[in-house]
Amino acid sequence: MSKNKTDYEAMNQNSTDNTAYQLNTAALGNGAITFAIMQTNFWVGDIAGNVKKMRALALDAKDKGADIVIFPELSLIGYPPEDLLLRPTLAERVKNAMNELAQIEGIVIILGYPHIDHHGTFNSAAILQGGAQKGFYHKQHLPNYGIFDERRYFAKGRNHVLFDYKGVTIGLLICEDIWHDAPIKALKDEGADLVVVLNASPFEIGKQAQRKELLNSQAKKHELPIIYANTVGAQDDIVFDGGSLIMQADGQIAHEGARFLNQLIMAQFDAAAKRFDTQAKPPLALSEESEMYQALVVGLRDYVNRSGFKGVIVGLSGGIDSALTLCIAVDALGADKVYAVMMPYEYTSNISLEDAAAQAARLNVSYTVCPIHDAVGGLRSTLAPLFVGEANGTTEENLQARARGTILMALSNTYGHMVISTSNKSENAVGYSTLYGDMVGGFDVLKDVYKTDVYRLANYRNRLEDNPVIPERVITRAPSAELRADQTDQDSLPDYDTLDAILKMYIDEDLGYKAICAAGFEPALVERVLSLVDRAEHKRRQGAIGTKITKKSFGRERRYPLVNGWAIKG
Amino acid sequence: MSKNKTDYEAMNQNSTDNTAYQLNTAALGNGAITFAIMQTNFWVGDIAGNVKKMRALALDAKDKGADIVIFPELSLIGYPPEDLLLRPTLAERVKNAMNELAQIEGIVIILGYPHIDHHGTFNSAAILQGGAQKGFYHKQHLPNYGIFDERRYFAKGRNHVLFDYKGVTIGLLICEDIWHDAPIKALKDEGADLVVVLNASPFEIGKQAQRKELLNSQAKKHELPIIYANTVGAQDDIVFDGGSLIMQADGQIAHEGARFLNQLIMAQFDAAAKRFDTQAKPPLALSEESEMYQALVVGLRDYVNRSGFKGVIVGLSGGIDSALTLCIAVDALGADKVYAVMMPYEYTSNISLEDAAAQAARLNVSYTVCPIHDAVGGLRSTLAPLFVGEANGTTEENLQARARGTILMALSNTYGHMVISTSNKSENAVGYSTLYGDMVGGFDVLKDVYKTDVYRLANYRNRLEDNPVIPERVITRAPSAELRADQTDQDSLPDYDTLDAILKMYIDEDLGYKAICAAGFEPALVERVLSLVDRAEHKRRQGAIGTKITKKSFGRERRYPLVNGWAIKG
Structure with a gap:
């Protein structure tokens, strides 16, 4: 049951491709x-x-x-x-x-x-x-x-x-x-x-x-x-x-x-009189969350429908990015066109499994659990003779992400559904995602949504219905990629409020190192974040497109050389 | 021993990054x-x-x-x-x-x-x-x-x-x-x-x-x-x-x-006199093959050196694309910075194994054979419960390509070398390559080289030295992706002379369906090729960059909407 009919209007419409329309008219004189x-x-x-x-x-x-x-x-x-x-x-x-x-x-x-x-x-x-x-x-x-x-x-x-x-x-x-x-x-x-x-x-x-x-x-x-x-x-x-x-x-x-x-x-x-008649009932202004959410719904819907795919596949991790992506996909395409796949490995926690299952059930989408132990094991076995001793941590983590990407693409090849990816703007900015791994897919729904806005939108979507579609625990737990034991995003990144504030200044506002430091951020942190952004350009260039919602998205409006000698502090 | 000193000059220079230069001067008055x-x-x-x-x-x-x-x-x-x-x-x-x-x-x-x-x-x-x-x-x-x-x-x-x-x-x-x-x-x-x-x-x-x-x-x-x-x-x-x-x-x-x-x-x-003095000995004009080859060498060299990678990894298949790519990599970076990996599977022929080993030996690069049976087996085992009966042919072929891509990326993550990919322009045009599979990599050396030009350049490179660096059999055998038994490229594509002629008209010359048919090509074939090109736009958008050598490369100079309703015959 919808609590907020106005906010629901757009997302429950059919695709803007058809010729059906709402009529907005006043009495005619x-x-x-x-x-x-x-x-x-x-x-x-x-x-x-x-x-x-x-x-x-x-x-x-x-x-x-x-x-x-x-x-x-x-x-x-x-x-x-x-x-x-x-x-x-x-x-x-x-x-x-x-x-x-x-x-x-x-x-x-x-x-x-x-x-x-x-x-x-x-x-x-x-x-x-x-x-x-x-x-x-x-x-x-x-x-x-x-x-x-x-x-x-x-x-x-x-x-x-x-x-x-x-x-x-x-x-x-x-x-x-x-x-x-x-x-x-x-x-x-x-x-x-x-x-x-x-x-x-x-x-x-x-x-x-x-x-x-x-x-x-x-x-x-x-x-x-x-x-x-x-x-x-x-x-x-x-x-x-x-x-x-x-x-x-x-x-x-x-x-x-x-x-x-x-x-x-x-x-x-x-x-x-040189005047227009006046609309009986003007529309309510949309909240910022509402307009962001509706833009993401329309963006995904039109892209998938026009690309000719029969539906979409989402890798559900139990985390907030895939949870929000799943909601948007269901609101855009209908539950019958959305296929959720949970791919657990050694580091997947029980609460991730529980919460992924709960979301899928609540949203009434197809849900499959596909443990990737054999896939990762086979890759490790093939690689073993090539490594002196153990592969390093990044290699191991990326193997998991790439095994998952390959599984999702195999499902896409077999069943004709588009894989949609779930990397948010904060991750895309600093390169905290795996090329050919969690970055696989035809469309990256949250590509232009900062992590702090992912939380806002998850809470917004939960408020639209009496029963929240995203389990509260998904929103409150510490974010983790679950690629090694006891990992959290904040092991390698500053807290998202700080990170997003710096990223917005650097990306959306195009400010430089000195100006960001002058806004009160710690210089070493600013340097590190800006350097991460610059060094991840090659990843972003190979990433899926996603709907622009901010002032400056990682799309055709931000055109940087892949290799360049620009000095952050210069 | 070099037969053609002039052609070798550029490729044996150090990177254009340094300040060393040739001096070109006449006697001064x-x-x-x-x-x-x-x-x-x-x-x-x-x-x-x-x-x-x-x-x-x-x-x-x-x-x-x-x-x-x-x-x-x-x-x-x-x-x-x-x-x-x-x-x-x-x-x-x-x-x-x-x-x-x-x-x-x-x-x-x-x-x-x-x-x-x-x-x-x-x-x-x-x-x-x-x-x-x-x-x-x-x-x-x-x-x-x-x-x-x-x-x-x-x-x-x-x-x-x-x-x-x-x-x-x-x-x-x-x-x-x-x-x-x-x-x-x-x-x-x-x-x-x-x-x-x-x-x-x-x-x-x-x-x-x-x-x-x-x-x-x-x-x-x-x-x-x-x-x-x-x-x-x-x-x-x-x-x-x-x-x-x-x-x-x-x-x-x-x-x-x-x-x-x-x-x-x-x-x-x-x-x-309002005249310049005159150069004693003007340079010889470069042949078309020579200027193409040198552009590819310089393009790869500067990109790799500036990106900070210590070397490059090439997946060597025994086919002509990876053979030519290996030559260019060695000419660009030196043999000590090039690592060749052969990843055989069930469909890899013996001549592929022999020819890959021969090239690597001739060019004196590191060469590793890494059979991918375990990797593919693990992926298939993970996927088995998700398929009713067998996966389809494309899925199976892509699994092999993606297992190889994942192996190459694991080596890259571990040893700090950039994976370079080997998809040529003809393949990129019609989508005859696997996203996240053979398309992985930071740079696609042959991205703007049509398959017919791949042959020209392979023959050109072989003529530069007394002992050909590419075994003749690599050039003369029927091209095959070796992703299933007895496969050749011409099972699903027209011969490359015909394909490239159509592609050049459509891409480089921007001609349409009617004009290409009027040039004497079979209308059904033209329609099929143009449709393949249009439908592969989403793959190209996620592919690695590569050096522009033609009038219109698949880079920043060809900007098409990913989903669009343009009618080929309209």
């Missing part, structure tokens, strides 16, 4: 323009599928009385398309798709698409009406930082574009444009009554609050109402969280789309 | 400017080390009579520095370094460095003389395609820069600038007598010929002599191949630097 904002996911590369989806959604919006339907940034090809934008057949595919969409009668369509002509490829918005493309706008500010590489693909737009509909002058912008002043000011100067912004704005913690602040400021400063249409759903390591916004010229929010959900937002714009 | 072009490697990130190296080299050039010493693009921080350019302490480090270099007396220094001021960060060239920085130039054309992400980091320069020395007006350019017409034309219009271009131009097959053609054309068109100073050595997956050029205004080459070698090129410029 007369003599106004009715906008339909389609906060929906469009699959990267699947132009034919996206056209089919747009057609169905546009006709549906028309039936519901919309004058203008708005699809998000690059909705025709999905975001981010990366090097698919360089494919030589793209221009023809786009042309055919746009011609097909232009045939739709009785509704104006605004959509994002890659515009290709002799000036180059542009990130553009098209206005389709009555059998033809009536206009287009090219994005002017092309982000090329963080996760973004838009200048690799797109030429810069130079002109602002407005069009009139029922006496209202509507200006177009795309995503990054609205974060700058010049584009919206130019639209205002040209007589815009209203600005429509198409977005593919990726999630990170606290992003929706930033968007609201920005739009409030831009609406008030330029005295313009704004429609901010965002996409939703995941692409590889990026999640789009929806939360589309319709803002009055005075900075008040007229409508706010749900987060992480397909939604059709219908809103009327009164041409005389 | 009077009344002219003497330039010293330092074709040397500067390690990415190691600003203090690079300053020390520059200081030593500049003083040495001064002793040899140089008026002006030229270091390549971004020599202060190495190329490509990637996100090290975003580190907050960079500005201070650069400032201190430039102040230190400016102290060097008696020689003008031109070097590449990141210039940071309130306008942004620039990719710049500095002129240092007599205790001060006399001027700077900011690169105008910032490449943001292929392997390049310069617009992620740098602001665009807007001005051209010239300076006078002994009555000669010298204009500065940086790398990509010379591939465009406007920058050199502007220098000519402002009265330049000579253009100096600083470069970090990465190697790919045939690149030196392209550079010569470009410089010939630009020199003649603008009637300007050009000094083209390139860097040398490897950084991660990129190799810089030197081959610096000094071009007369009539397009004749006055001096050409050696390829893949540290070299100091000294050349005199006659101010009156």
Whole structure:
């Protein structure tokens, strides 16, 4: 039984791949323009599928009385398309798709698409009406930082574009444009009554609050109402969280789309008053834990479904990382698609076995216990002649981790389920995980979740239902990899509060040694942690992708040379 | 005994990390400017080390009579520095370094460095003389395609820069600038007598010929002599191949630097005649096989040396990929740093065992035979209860590959040697390799070498010495992964000539299904190959890096979404 229906809404939805959506609408009056904002996911590369989806959604919006339907940034090809934008057949595919969409009668369509002509490829918005493309706008500010590489693909737009509909002058912008002043000011100067912004704005913690602040400021400063249409759903390591916004010229929010959900937002714009109608019941703001958790659910769900695997395999250890991963997997895919495997060895404690079994039972997933003694024994036996005396501790520990990785991959090969890994951001940062061992898998669910946030999310998930799904002991016991007798994480790492504080400064904030020491941390510890991070780059480079939730994830937005001579203290 | 001394020069050099260099100079006359072009490697990130190296080299050039010493693009921080350019302490480090270099007396220094001021960060060239920085130039054309992400980091320069020395007006350019017409034309219009271009131009097959053609054309068109100073050595997956050029205004080459070698090129410029002296004996052009091979040697050598490993481990299978990899490793690091391990199982043939032993003996490397029957047996025993009946063929084959990977990694953990992997580009393309199995390792030597080129390079290497280092049978036998009885690669793949021809069109040339079919390949085969390539993206993403030698490697220059809906035939 769910205690918190709001928090559960997103995770119990079907994949954002389908065309089902929630309807968000107010009572409609007369003599106004009715906008339909389609906060929906469009699959990267699947132009034919996206056209089919747009057609169905546009006709549906028309039936519901919309004058203008708005699809998000690059909705025709999905975001981010990366090097698919360089494919030589793209221009023809786009042309055919746009011609097909232009045939739709009785509704104006605004959509994002890659515009290709002799000036180059542009990130553009098209206005389709009555059998033809009536206009287009090219994005002017092309982000090329963080996760973004838009200048690799797109030429810069130079002109602002407005069009009139029922006496209202509507200006177009795309995503990054609205974060700058010049584009919206130019639209205002040209007589815009209203600005429509198409977005593919990726999630990170606290992003929706930033968007609201920005739009409030831009609406008030330029005295313009704004429609901010965002996409939703995941692409590889990026999640789009929806939360589309319709803002009055005075900075008040007229409508706010749900987060992480397909939604059709219908809103009327009164041409005389230059105001939107107001949403009857705006959504509650999500807590930080809730938005993190939902992002992880959507990220895993869309990746697994699109990759064509029939389900996922999780190595359950009795520890908190695999416990939380299992919850997310069940919430993302349903218990019938999740297979938990416990692989005990000599150092596995009884409480680990008990707690792993308890979680699996509570979540109603397939659960198998597979002792790895024979596998480790066989590897040791093969290796014995090669070692003078004993292998060292790291070698022995890694053998266990790699035996487990090999077992999981054999199950994946046999049954067609994707192995998902459970390494958190703190571990990935300092290299406290085994390449080809616990790092195996197609997706690393907690890749961008610091260990301290793993605890927060485990407690959050337990609060959602009357019976906690994660046994309390999993949360309270000292964390251990159980790769040797009486091992705990804190044998070789500082406590996680300290470690994560240093890591956040170094990774998320990009601060250096001196600045971190100045924040009050012990210099020798800072040096050790920073050095561990730098030295683990080669491991991270071979790790699975995982959903970005922080300001700077270990994905495409952190690009360091593998071997380099940068001096930590320099 | 070497048959081909020229081809051996590069591979028998020490690492490009040290400051030793070949001297390339002509007899010096009077009344002219003497330039010293330092074709040397500067390690990415190691600003203090690079300053020390520059200081030593500049003083040495001064002793040899140089008026002006030229270091390549971004020599202060190495190329490509990637996100090290975003580190907050960079500005201070650069400032201190430039102040230190400016102290060097008696020689003008031109070097590449990141210039940071309130306008942004620039990719710049500095002129240092007599205790001060006399001027700077900011690169105008910032490449943001292929392997390049310069617009992620740098602001665009807007001005051209010239300076006078002994009555000669010298204009500065940086790398990509010379591939465009406007920058050199502007220098000519402002009265330049000579253009100096600083470069970090990465190697790919045939690149030196392209550079010569470009410089010939630009020199003649603008009637300007050009000094083209390139860097040398490897950084991660990129190799810089030197081959610096000094071009007369009539397009004749006055001096050409050696390829893949540290070299100091000294050349005199006659101010009156506006001509350079001429190199006594220009280097022979390298054959395609020779430049490919040398790039692979330099790439592996610099990566291993800089990563701090004591040597490398190669899993030797008796097949051609591991045979060639072993040769490259020995040429890069010396036989005493290379450890070969043969890991036979049921399907390993006798000729594989014989040929592996023969190669290891011929190359004088450590050779260990480690049968994996126990390891595979243990894994199978652990897995047995989980399978209903037999595991499928792929599972069984992958178990063998992963047992081998785990053994190699255990040796690496114990002895501190880096595992190098042996998957070639054809295999990586179609996913014909096992993740966490034969794909384990820190560096994949043949990652960008098509199978047909593996054969070419094996034959090339055998021709270098009187006794072939690779047994002829390794080259002539049918290729097989030996993961089941009587297996050959052509059971599941087309012949490599056909496969590689399709792959080159799809990957290197970025052509689509229709264009490849139009070139005469069977449509069903084309569809199958393209589909294999697309579906193996998740494997490649977790693979080791390897040296780029082709037009488009599977590295930072091919960025595809992992899951996407792009239709091959669309």
